[in-house]
Amino acid sequence: MSNARWSEQLDEAGRVRELLRAAREADGRPEEVEPPSGGLHLLAHEDGALVGYTHLDTSGDSFGRQVAELVVHPDHRRRGHGTAMTRALFARDGELRVWAHGDHPGAARIASKLGLQRARELLVLSAEVDGQEWPEPTLAEGVSLRTFEPGRDEQAMVAVNARAFDWHPEQGALTVDEVRETEREPWFDADGFFLAERDGEIIGFHWTKVHPPNPTRFGGEPVGEVYVVGVDPGAQGGGLGKALTLAGLRYLRERGLKQVILYVEGDNAPAVAVYTKLGFQRYEVDVQYSR
Secondary structure, eight states, X not given: OTTOEEESSOTTHHHHHHHHHHHHHHHSOOSOOSOOOSSEEXXXXXXXXXXXXXXXXXXXXXXXXXXXXXXXXXXXXXXXXXXXXXXXXXXXXXXXXXXXXXXXXXXHHHHHHHTOEEEEEEEEEEEXXXXXXXXXXXXXXXXXXXXXXXXXXXXXXXXXXXXXXXTOTTGGGOOHHXXXXXXXXXXXXXXXXXXXEETTEEEEEEEEEEEOOBTTBGGGSOEEEEEEEEEOGGXXXXXXXXXXXXXXXXXXXXXXXXXEEEEEETTOHHHHHXXXXXXXXXXXXXXXXXX
């Protein structure tokens, strides 16, 4: 692995895309084959071929921890490339965390070899839409639902998000600029972005998302997602989270989707219980490893 090198500028973006595309065909992940921007890139070569790619997010999560994602080309696995890149990561920053999407067995072997521990589990839950009883949302007196208006609601939504997710490694750091950037994404749909208001103030939201077909996941069909449900701490405890969730689920069903997924922290037992009652079951798990 002496031919592995760090770079701030990714000068092999095309080859990285090919590697990520090959990994997605084999594993179903990553969903995006466009290399991330910013941060640092670690590229591993063997006989001139790109065999491994790692992106290190040096800006860190909400708690300042750097986070890495590592991929080895399916044709070059079990030859020590993943282990060597993981060693290089922790040699650079002993406090970082590394994602293993789908709880990949290769990642588990590397973690065992290097003495890493499972620091976080992010569950992927799924529900088949057919046969689900998702009733009309019930709102408390004085609370109403409407959909998001780009150019008007970003600041208020981000403020609620910050209060609702001050504990979350990623979601709590969402900014207005990031929301506006997302509005330019092809998947953004304001009609599927629900806001709860009381006395003219936003107190909660449910942002839905629709993923294009992935031939190796979810039967190769488009899939809806309960992308983010956030409730202002001052409005919690009155069933608003469930009402917002139902509004989004019913919308995704109306779009003709056959399956809906969501991500939830593995140690968030109350949320898992709520989603289980709504028909969701465990589909897979993403793991973060740390030293």
